Amino acid sequence: MTTLKTESPFIALSGVSKTYRTGNESLPIFTNLDMTIQGGDFVAVMGPSGSGKSTLLNLLAGIDHADTGDIQIAGQRLDHMGEAARAAWRAHHLGIVFQFYNLLPMLTAAENVELPLLLKPIPASVRRERVAKVLDLVGLGGRGKQNPTRMSGGQQQRVSIARAIVADPSLLLCDEPTGDLDRKSADDVLAMLGYLNRELGKTIVMVTHDPEAANAANRTLHLDKGVFVENEQVAA
Amino acid sequence: MTFLGLIRKSAVRKPLRGSLLIVSVAMAFLIYGLTASFIAGSQGTAAASDDLLGVMNAAGRAQPLPLAYLPRITELQGVAAVSPITRLRGSVGDARNVVAVSAGNPDKLLAVSGKELGLTNAMVDALDDGRDKVLVGRALAQAQGWSIDDTLTVTAFRTRKADGSRDWRFEIAGIFDGKSPSTDTYFILAQYDYINNARGKNRDTVSTFALRPEPDVSPQQLAPRIDALFANSAAPTRTLSEKQFLSAFLSQYADVKRVVTLVVSVSFVTLLMIVVNTLVFALRERRFEIGVLKVLGFRSSRIMMMVLAEALFVFLVGGTIGICLAKLASLAAPPALGLVLDTNVALRAFALIFLLGLTSGALPALSAMRTPILSAFRTR
Numbered sequence: 001m002t003t004l005k006t007e008s009p010f011i012a013l014s015g016v017s018k019t020y021r022t023g024n025e026s027l028p029i030f031t032n033l034d035m036t037i038q039g040g041d042f043v044a045v046m047g048p049s050g051s052g053k054s055t056l057l058n059l060l061a062g063i064d065h066a067d068t069g070d071i072q073i074a075g076q077r078l079d080h081m082g083e084a085a086r087a088a089w090r091a092h093h094l095g096i097v098f099q100f101y102n103l104l105p106m107l108t109a110a111e112n113v114e115l116p117l118l119l120k121p122i123p124a125s126v127r128r129e130r131v132a133k134v135l136d137l138v139g140l141g142g143r144g145k146q147n148p149t150r151m152s153g154g155q156q157q158r159v160s161i162a163r164a165i166v167a168d169p170s171l172l173l174c175d176e177p178t179g180d181l182d183r184k185s186a187d188d189v190l191a192m193l194g195y196l197n198r199e200l201g202k203t204i205v206m207v208t209h210d211p212e213a214a215n216a217a218n219r220t221l222h223l224d225k226g227v228f229v230e231n232e233q234v235a236a
Numbered sequence: 237m238t239f240l241g242l243i244r245k246s247a248v249r250k251p252l253r254g255s256l257l258i259v260s261v262a263m264a265f266l267i268y269g270l271t272a273s274f275i276a277g278s279q280g281t282a283a284a285s286d287d288l289l290g291v292m293n294a295a296g297r298a299q300p301l302p303l304a305y306l307p308r309i310t311e312l313q314g315v316a317a318v319s320p321i322t323r324l325r326g327s328v329g330d331a332r333n334v335v336a337v338s339a340g341n342p343d344k345l346l347a348v349s350g351k352e353l354g355l356t357n358a359m360v361d362a363l364d365d366g367r368d369k370v371l372v373g374r375a376l377a378q379a380q381g382w383s384i385d386d387t388l389t390v391t392a393f394r395t396r397k398a399d400g401s402r403d404w405r406f407e408i409a410g411i412f413d414g415k416s417p418s419t420d421t422y423f424i425l426a427q428y429d430y431i432n433n434a435r436g437k438n439r440d441t442v443s444t445f446a447l448r449p450e451p452d453v454s455p456q457q458l459a460p461r462i463d464a465l466f467a468n469s470a471a472p473t474r475t476l477s478e479k480q481f482l483s484a485f486l487s488q489y490a491d492v493k494r495v496v497t498l499v500v501s502v503s504f505v506t507l508l509m510i511v512v513n514t515l516v517f518a519l520r521e522r523r524f525e526i527g528v529l530k531v532l533g534f535r536s537s538r539i540m541m542m543v544l545a546e547a548l549f550v551f552l553v554g555g556t557i558g559i560c561l562a563k564l565a566s567l568a569a570p571p572a573l574g575l576v577l578d579t580n581v582a583l584r585a586f587a588l589i590f591l592l593g594l595t596s597g598a599l600p601a602l603s604a605m606r607t608p609i610l611s612a613f614r615t616r
Contacts, residue, residue, distance in 0.1 A: 058610065087530065090533040106249040106524055114237050118242070
């Protein structure tokens with residue numbers, strides 16, 4: 001697994017504006033938003049509903065476009081890429097963990113984890129090895145053949161994390177990863193994310209409502225009405 | 237897991253719906269296989285030759301031609317062999333058990349259509365061994381349970397003997413198989429001289445002259461030259477290839493090919509609507525998953541190919557089952573039905589499977605390709 005530590009910011013948003021338009025109505029989300037995150041950081045983004053947390057995550061994932069501004073991740077300008085290039089970028093550099101896991105129900109846990117590897121020119125035997133390794137890493141060794149719909153929420157989220165890291169991305173985006181879990185499972189998932197950040201050097205941006213989840217990060221950014229409202233908190 | 241595995245699992249993710257789709261495709265291709273086999277079989281014209289010519293009375297195929305035309309046709313440049321043919325239709329035993337007898341000159345028959353009918357010198361010698369000897373096609377022999385040395389009596393519908401009897405007794409000297417399974421072998425080959433000498437009326441006339449052109453002569457160019465020979469005679473001729481003749485003969489009753497094409501087309505259009513409708517609905521249920529795949533890095537073009545491949549998978553499995561069932565049916569059907577599912581029919585069926593699979597998958601595939609990720613996520 002690779003670690004990506006850079007001198008310049010790993011993620012740099014500069015003058016990013018985003019407005020949603022519905023008919024004649026406009027809903028501004030961000031106006032000239034700036035943000036930097038260093039490589040290897042674990043950042044929690046908190047804020048009330050409608051503050052722009054999910055939009056920020058969508059922009060970082062390249063699944064939404066900013067109206068203006070620059071979005072640079074690992075030295076690449078996301079806002080300059082076309083759809084196909086962004087898909088290729090996601091396949092190589094990004095892992096995503098969703099609140100509701102978003103696993104494909106017709107596939108086994110191992111097959112779900114293997115999905116990102118299908119996009120890479122890797123022999124099947126190597127794919128299977130990598131899948132087994134990450135399932136072991138998330139504590140689901142030997143459960144690969146199980147259908148995720150028969151797993152608990154915590155287990156499904158761990159499958160989702162395994163899927164997010166199997167292609168060895170440098171950046172993990174987590175959208176309320178503990179939002180659907182009980183406290184114990186949430187703590188397990190947060191411990192797992194902390195491990196991935198500390199031991200494997202993954203840069204993690206996690207959107208959350210949960211202050212306890214935010215405590216697992218080493219920085220917290222507070223968004224309100226599209227702006228960072230106070231100085232970030234840095235974990236001791 | 238491979239992409240094919242992913243496609244297969246997606247196609248049958250709802251087993252009942254997937255199975256019903258496959259069954260409906262299988263049924264459509266069963267119908268196609270049977271109708272195409274009918275066209276290709278002995279009831280159709282696919283096996284008929286374009287190289288063999290038949291010279292008939294221009295006034296209609298029921299009108300005879302004088303045997304005296306034979307030397308003039310034989311001497312015409314470009315003609316390799318000619319046999320006079322007179323036809324006799326009648327029944328054996330039960331009046332509904334209709335058989336057709338084509339009577340020709342044994343040696344000339346071998347030269348004209350020996351290759352197509354699978355005739356050998358030994359068969360022709362056996363036919364020539366006695367005037368009432370006949371060769372019976374394999375399909376007819378199997379249908380009637382006849383074998384060599386059996387005797388049979390054909391009660392002719394029209395052709396009477398000089399004594400007024402309509403019963404013609406024959407002895408089976410051999411059984412011919414035809415060049416291929418699609419060759420029509422549901423008839424009897426007899427000797428022209430036997431019928432001609434025994435009949436009370438229309439002696440020294442023929443129903444048709446069957447002829448084979450020289451190898452380097454075009455049948456299409458030879459035909460008008462033959463007709464030109466007799467253009468000013470009392471009985472002008474009309475020369476057609478065997479295939480043209482059979483097509484014209486069948487179209488007297490109905491344009492079989494058009495009817496079959498219509499039936500198949502209607503069933504395929506209906507099938508297409510059902511499958512497209514089902515795939516579109518299935519895709520709507522999966523918009524969220526398509527969004528997930530796109531977030532994981534699957535390009536829109538790859539998603540489109542996957543949805544197309546899913547439709548193709550349904551058609552390939554269903555179509556193959558349908559064609560296999562049609563093949564079994566063609567083997568089990570009585571020879572009189574003349575069902576032949578040969579390589580050509582199978583190849584056409586698989587071309588249709590691919591065409592319909594891609595056509596029915598096109599709309600859902602385009603829709604999947606164009607689905608924006610955020611819009612897909614809102615469907616949850």
